[in-house]
Amino acid sequence: MRSELITRFQKEGRELTASSAIGALPTNRLDRRKARTRQALVDAAVRLIAEGRGERASIQEITEAADIGFGSFYNHFESKEQLFETASSEVLERWGQMIDRACAGISDPAEVFSLSLRISARLGWTHPEVGRFITGAGLDLLDAPGGLAPRALRDIQAGQAAGQFTVRDADVALSAVAGGLIGLLRKRQSDPALVPETSVDELAEACLRLLGLPPAKARRVAGLPLPATEPW
Amino acid sequence: MRSELITRFQKEGRELTASSAIGALPTNRLDRRKARTRQALVDAAVRLIAEGRGERASIQEITEAADIGFGSFYNHFESKEQLFETASSEVLERWGQMIDRACAGISDPAEVFSLSLRISARLGWTHPEVGRFITGAGLDLLDAPGGLAPRALRDIQAGQAAGQFTVRDADVALSAVAGGLIGLLRKRQSDPALVPETSVDELAEACLRLLGLPPAKARRVAGLPLPATEPW
């Protein structure tokens, strides 16, 4: 994809300037406008995923939600699939970074797992729109290369290797953890009063027990202090 | 919906005979043919849900999968939604009955929960097409009024009331259990060799720990003998 873009620019005898390179900051007003339009599409896609009607929305609905002209869609994406893929990756990338920042310096797998899960579940309070994205995406998140899933899998496997976690199948355990996280976020969305913020620590505690940590230790690890909420 | 049907028959001056009443056995060849066509649609819908593309399939695809003429669809269902609703209910009803038969006579909530979950997870081996239906439906199963979800919720709450289960939020716990079940079935589908049948008991054991049963008791309950597999 990237190589196609470069080829096209070179064929037109145009240098690949910093302003048009992917990921570089836009340097002029035209590039900034283009970036804004693209971002409006991505944001609309995230909202649609959050509403649980991701790929089922038509391109017309997407451009209306983004408040841009219909045809502009194709200036930025070749298909709905590509847009939703991009939108998901963007959220998952930030989610993963948030986890990594919070866990920096911690080495115990159980602690890293617990903290990652609590940070993620707290998104329901600290970043409700991200919480809705998670519930909208559902268990598909398990197949994504970003966010909590790959990190928690790594931690579960490390805990198994260290002999802390007695559960045999890390993938199945991870799926249960994801189910618990999504269940908590869903319930909070439909019935906020029934889900106090302490539910987050209870979820982590229950998941640690599922992984095989002794109940007393599960309680202790799930109650360790949390770092201050970091910006998204 | 049912009242609409009755009204239509009466308006046409036709009695609502046993052969045309919903749920009654078809008495003549015409009714049997009609029932076969309807069942072909329902079966196709179940297969499409299993393939993970439930409502996204077009009516044309559905009728082709059912090997019936396109227009016949509307003789039986008013919309795709109605067909998929019917198809889901049918599978969930049988699934629930299978659980109820297996658990008849057992009163301990932890044992009923464990057995229900093991019966459900074993569907991946005993009835693979039902296992695929479950993975295709995903966490939406939590909102359905049949199958495992309402029964497991009842058992978790009973276990809480009896003081066996220490977990506070039954809904969140149930969602984690569902995630574990779906994770096990998915992994078995993609990698059968990695998922021996003993994984089913390990899943039940882990879920019982999550609910707050002491690890030793969780192991014991998850290893209780299973009744013989009953027919679907």
Added chain:
DNA sequence: ATTATCTATAGATCTATAGATAATGC
């Protein structure tokens, strides 16, 4: 002059229905 956005539209689907055909009831 160049580039992005917007509007309009052709062509491809999809849904719902009408009318023809086939199967069964009596």
Added chain:
DNA sequence: ATTATCTATAGATCTATAGATAATGC
């Protein structure tokens, strides 16, 4: 004669693109 199924099709919706318009670069 009655009923269900099938084929054909009108109308609605959706995608992808062409060409006009607006914004920016130089």
